[in-house]
Amino acid sequence: MTENYTDPSGNTAQFRAFVDAPESAPASSSAPSRLPLIAGVGVAVVVVVALVAWLALG
Incomplete structure (x- = not known):
């Protein structure tokens, strides 16, 4: 290394x-989609609801 190197x-x-x-990437693409969760x-x-209806009517 040279003597003039500065960290x-x-x-x-x-x-x-x-x-x-x-950041180089847009912020919207880094956020995960909430569609699968919904x-x-x-x-x-x-x-x-189907299970409760089946138990109530069965």
Whole structure:
């Protein structure tokens, strides 16, 4: 290494620029979709209602 090497992690301005830099990927694509969760809850509700109706009428 050369004698003039400076560690970027030791420079506060460079560290703040790194932290404040925007992400390369959009934020909406990093969030998982809630559609499978909503569909799963809907199916579970239908199954529970069908089970209660079957037990009540049977």
